[in-house]
Amino acid sequence: MHSLTIVFGQNHSVVWTMMFSDAERAEKARGDFMDSTSIYPVDITDDFGQRVNLLTKDVIAVMLEDLSLSKLAHVERAIHHAHIQSDAQQRAESDPKLRIARSMQGPSMFSPMNGRM
Secondary structure, eight states: OEEEEEEESGGGOEEEEEEESOHHHHHHHHHHHHOTTOOSEEEEEOTTSOEEEEEGGGEEEEEEEEHHHHHHHHHHHHHHHHHHHHHHHHHHHHOHHHHHHHHHTOSOSSOGGGTOO
16 A cells, blocks of 8 residues: 655645555556655545545656565564663662662552552
8 A cells, every 4th residue: 555645736735645555556656746846736545435626737746655564673673662662761870869869758558468559
C-alpha cells in the first residue's frame, strides 16, 4: 500500500492524501503532480475512489510513502524508545543521589500484599 500526500492551495493550506495499492501507479501519480511543465490540470483517481483535479503550478510538495516500510520504521522507533527507557531506568537505579532520595521516602503507602490500592 502506498500513500501519496499532496500539499497545495493558497498559503499551502490544503493537504490531501491519496492511497494506491500499486507502487507503479503511485509513482506515476507522484510524477504527474511534480511535472511543472504541464499547463493542463492533473486528473488522478486513487484506488479508493478519491479523485483530484488540479494544476501542477498549485502543487507545493508531494510525498510518496510505502506504508509497509513506514510501519517497520515506527516499530523500530518504538523499540529504540523502549531501549532508551530501559537504559534510563538502569542508570536511575544505580544513581547514588536517587537511591538516597528513594530511601528517605520510607515505605510505599500502598502495599500489593493487602490487595487494595
